[in-house]
Amino acid sequence: MRARTWSLAGLLLAACVEGPASTPVAATTVVDLQGEPVDPLAGAAAATVLVFVSTHCPISNRYAPTLRALAGTWAASGVRMWLVYPDPDDDPAAIRAHQAEFALDLPTLRDPGHLLVARAGARVTPEAAVFGPGAAAPAYHGRIDDRVQGFGKIRPEASAHELHDAVEAVLRGDPPRPAQGPAIGCYIADLR
Amino acid sequence: MSVRQRSMSVRGSARQRSMRGARSPATPGLALTLLLVACGGDPPAKSAAQPTTAPPVAASAVPAEPTFAGDVAAIVYEHCAVCHHAGGPAPFALTSHDDVRDHAAQIAEVTASGYMPPWLPRAGHGEFVGARRLDEPTRGTLARWAAQGAPAGDLSRAPAAPEFRAGWQLGAPDLVLDTGAAFELPADGKDVYRNFVIPVPPGPLRHVRALEIRPADPKVVHHGVLRVDLGGSVRRLDAEDPAPGFDGMVFAGALMPDGRFLGYTPGKLPDPGSDARSWRLFGGSDLVLQLHLRPSGKVEAVTARIGLYFADRPATRPALAMELVNRDIDLAPGASDVHVRDEYTMPVDVAITSVYPHAHYLGKSVEAWATLPDGSRRPLIAIDDWDFDWQDQYRLARPLRLPRGSTIHMDWRFDNSAHNPNNQFSPPRRVVYGPASTDEMAELILEVEPEDPRNIGALDEAFRRKWLMGQAEQLERTLAKAPDDAETAANLGAFRQLLGESAAAISAYEQALKHQPDHVKANVELGIVLMATGAVPRALPLLQRAAALAPTEARPHLVLANALRKHGDMSGAITHYRKAIALDDDLAEAHNNLGIVLEARGELEPAAAAFARAQAIDPRQPLYGSNLARVQAQLGR
Numbered sequence: 001m002r003a004r005t006w007s008l009a010g011l012l013l014a015a016c017v018e019g020p021a022s023t024p025v026a027a028t029t030v031v032d033l034q035g036e037p038v039d040p041l042a043g044a045a046a047a048t049v050l051v052f053v054s055t056h057c058p059i060s061n062r063y064a065p066t067l068r069a070l071a072g073t074w075a076a077s078g079v080r081m082w083l084v085y086p087d088p089d090d091d092p093a094a095i096r097a098h099q100a101e102f103a104l105d106l107p108t109l110r111d112p113g114h115l116l117v118a119r120a121g122a123r124v125t126p127e128a129a130v131f132g133p134g135a136a137a138p139a140y141h142g143r144i145d146d147r148v149q150g151f152g153k154i155r156p157e158a159s160a161h162e163l164h165d166a167v168e169a170v171l172r173g174d175p176p177r178p179a180q181g182p183a184i185g186c187y188i189a190d191l192r
Numbered sequence: 193m194s195v196r197q198r199s200m201s202v203r204g205s206a207r208q209r210s211m212r213g214a215r216s217p218a219t220p221g222l223a224l225t226l227l228l229v230a231c232g233g234d235p236p237a238k239s240a241a242q243p244t245t246a247p248p249v250a251a252s253a254v255p256a257e258p259t260f261a262g263d264v265a266a267i268v269y270e271h272c273a274v275c276h277h278a279g280g281p282a283p284f285a286l287t288s289h290d291d292v293r294d295h296a297a298q299i300a301e302v303t304a305s306g307y308m309p310p311w312l313p314r315a316g317h318g319e320f321v322g323a324r325r326l327d328e329p330t331r332g333t334l335a336r337w338a339a340q341g342a343p344a345g346d347l348s349r350a351p352a353a354p355e356f357r358a359g360w361q362l363g364a365p366d367l368v369l370d371t372g373a374a375f376e377l378p379a380d381g382k383d384v385y386r387n388f389v390i391p392v393p394p395g396p397l398r399h400v401r402a403l404e405i406r407p408a409d410p411k412v413v414h415h416g417v418l419r420v421d422l423g424g425s426v427r428r429l430d431a432e433d434p435a436p437g438f439d440g441m442v443f444a445g446a447l448m449p450d451g452r453f454l455g456y457t458p459g460k461l462p463d464p465g466s467d468a469r470s471w472r473l474f475g476g477s478d479l480v481l482q483l484h485l486r487p488s489g490k491v492e493a494v495t496a497r498i499g500l501y502f503a504d505r506p507a508t509r510p511a512l513a514m515e516l517v518n519r520d521i522d523l524a525p526g527a528s529d530v531h532v533r534d535e536y537t538m539p540v541d542v543a544i545t546s547v548y549p550h551a552h553y554l555g556k557s558v559e560a561w562a563t564l565p566d567g568s569r570r571p572l573i574a575i576d577d578w579d580f581d582w583q584d585q586y587r588l589a590r591p592l593r594l595p596r597g598s599t600i601h602m603d604w605r606f607d608n609s610a611h612n613p614n615n616q617f618s619p620p621r622r623v624v625y626g627p628a629s630t631d632e633m634a635e636l637i638l639e640v641e642p643e644d645p646r647n648i649g650a651l652d653e654a655f656r657r658k659w660l661m662g663q664a665e666q667l668e669r670t671l672a673k674a675p676d677d678a679e680t681a682a683n684l685g686a687f688r689q690l691l692g693e694s695a696a697a698i699s700a701y702e703q704a705l706k707h708q709p710d711h712v713k714a715n716v717e718l719g720i721v722l723m724a725t726g727a728v729p730r731a732l733p734l735l736q737r738a739a740a741l742a743p744t745e746a747r748p749h750l751v752l753a754n755a756l757r758k759h760g761d762m763s764g765a766i767t768h769y770r771k772a773i774a775l776d777d778d779l780a781e782a783h784n785n786l787g788i789v790l791e792a793r794g795e796l797e798p799a800a801a802a803f804a805r806a807q808a809i810d811p812r813q814p815l816y817g818s819n820l821a822r823v824q825a826q827l828g829r
Contacts, residue, residue: 058283064489065380102490103379149613151307152581154486156382156630159618187297190342 046078057186124185140166142181253329259345281410281458300338365499402465416456451511678708746776
């Protein structure tokens with residue numbers, strides 16, 4: 001079992017090395033709430049988590065307590081977690097008001113040009129992407145967990161915690177299984 | 193605050209997509225995205241942001257190139273904005289071009305699937321007030337517009353956004369009541385059903401023509417149902433819960449007043465009602481407002497106001513709430529199509545004015561219809577894709593008139609498989625009948641008017657027997673599985689007693705006492721049944737035992753006192769009436785019966801005081817007043 005995991009990891013790494021060599025990787029430098037440039041993927045964090053959220057998406061808002069809890073879980077384990085607002089209309093003032101309302105006190109980025117959206121392969125809010133140290137591609141992207149089964153269809157509790165498990169896998173050096181989880185939420189592509 | 197709309201999408205499995213109307217995968221995004229995502233594992237092509245296939249509709253009915261200004265604005269403003277406006281109950285506004293464009297893909301998706309606008313009844317199967325169904329050309333227009341990139345068109349020619357009147361929709365109420373202190377809805381967790389108890393000020397009987405419920409923040413209230421409690425039971429539950437109101441989906445004895453549905457549904461105009469169909473509001477009674485609350489991610493303060501509009505005369509069209517129900521529900525995990533049925537034959541000519549189907553999350557579909565004595569069939573309602581969250585009262589556009597002998601049929605179907613996206617459990621678990629949201633129910637509540645108002649009593653009594661029999665049958669099923677459960681046996685006895693089946697009641701109580709001789713209620717109730725059959729000497733030891741077993745309960749003393757009185761032991765009766773009163777001074781029956789004994793012994797002054805106390809506790813019981821008047825007459829007052 002152990003041997004197979006290693007061989008899978010090797011395969012994935014090989015595929016990734018090939019990609020960036022022939023195609024220049026797009027910039028992932030976006031701005032924080034002060035307007036300062038930040039590249040969340042440039043650091044040496046053991047794992048980097050991008051969570052795409054919106055000020056007005058009800059499904060995204062409903063995850064505020066879960067995101068707070070996950071950030072607390074990872075506070076001491078070298079995981080860097082960012083909230084990313086991809087809507088150009090979500091300006092710093094709107095984001096600050098939103099974070100005060102939902103008690104979200106986490107490092108925050110604006111991505112109006114959808115650079116991180118493209119890099120993460122994110123399509124809706126809320127959606128998460130997990131990157132290993134120095135990785136150009138997400139080891140996992142998709143839903144936070146499986147509570148939301150459809151619009152208005154929300155289970156009392158999640159039974160699969162894909163984001164949490166993906167981060168734990170990356171911290172162990174394993175590829176997350178699954179590498180994607182079907183996310184349900186507000187379309188990012190409509191936000192122009 | 194400028195509320196902008198946001199698009200949503202379902203990036204689900206094939207199962208999820210097929211549940212909401214299949215959609216073809218769209219063209220993948222940037223090549224760069226493709227390459228990078230491939231490193232993460234799976235190809236991304238399956239997730240589609242933009243619907244590319246419009247629903248199959250007649251080509252001529254859908255514009256070739258719909259625009260916001262020319263086509264979409266009118267549709268959205270008419271059908272969506274009633275909830276989706278600033279301050280409205282929906283989570284975002286749809287009252288500008290920017291709003292609507294930003295939600296193009298989601299609008300196309302949720303209208304194609306039928307999730308929005310929320311309207312569950314099947315077309316052509318009953319006609320209801322306030323129907324908000326979109327026809328195929330309308331949905332096709334929205335889908336094509338989104339698929340073509342949501343073009344604006346000439347915005348100078350777009351219709352103006354509608355304006356919504358704030359405040360009471362029915363005008364200034366005659367009386368406004370409110371829920372009092374706010375209930376704090378937690379930021380996260382499961383949905384909450386909170387019952388707010390709203391005391392009606394003391395005063396004369398009034399007749400209510402219409403009622404409007406206004407949540408302070410409509411965004412946190414998914415829907416609401418209002419009932420009335422004359423017995424004080426909701427007040428006690430409220431007092432037991434330290435926070436405002438109490439939890440749960442049951443109404444604890446509160447009823448639809450005079451058979452009328454009262455509720456709140458987002459986007460639905462309150463029923464203006466009529467004097468002919470008013471209901472009675474008793475001073476000192478309690479309204480109980482049950483709100484379905486959905487956590488939003490932050491703590492929310494929940495309050496609501498109730499506006500009442502009075503009629504100046506009693507109803508001339510009395511109604512009855514008739515609840516078709518089947519409690520024999522046992523859904524094995526994985527069972528995907530389980531029928532649960534009930535039926536009832538009308539004993540008099542009736543008109544059905546409203547229907548409210550009720551099941552929980554595993555309900556899949558429901559169909560209800562009437563068969564007439566001549567064999568013909570009339571549709572009542574059909575819902576093909578049940579959605580617990582959007583349960584509602586459906587008021588018939590025209591009352592359905594049914595002659596005596598017509599039978600109402602209810603046919604619910606349930607899906608407890610993993611394929612039901614509403615299933616609250618993953619993996620599925622066995623689910624049985626019960627009131628909690630994780631239990632299941634199968635009901636069809638009807639608002640029924642007898643064509644001849646004088647038949648309301650007969651209709652009520654006939655239906656009450658059906659209801660009691662249903663309860664008894666359910667308890668018998670439970671008891672068959674657990675024959676030594678004294679509580680169930682005692683409850684069964686109570687229902688047999690209410691049905692007037694003394695022998696069956698005695699047998700059930702004896703079964704309870706066989707397994708639990710100290711069961712207080714079984715001792716008391718068996719004593720009551722035996723007394724009713726004339727066997728007072730057999731009842732007495734049971735009641736003495738019950739009074740000894742529960743020295744702090746008033747009722748055993750009251751019933752023991754009644755038995756002693758029938759047995760001719762008046763001083764013993766007085767002793768136990770006084771014990772009952774000492775334990776619960778609000779026991780009107782104890783005061784009244786004490787008065788009867790005192791009057792028989794010629795002690796008229798204390799008898800009058802006892803009757804007066806009984807009448808003060810329960811002014812609606814005419815017997816107490818007539819007893820008081822008789823004694824006062826003897827006293828020369």
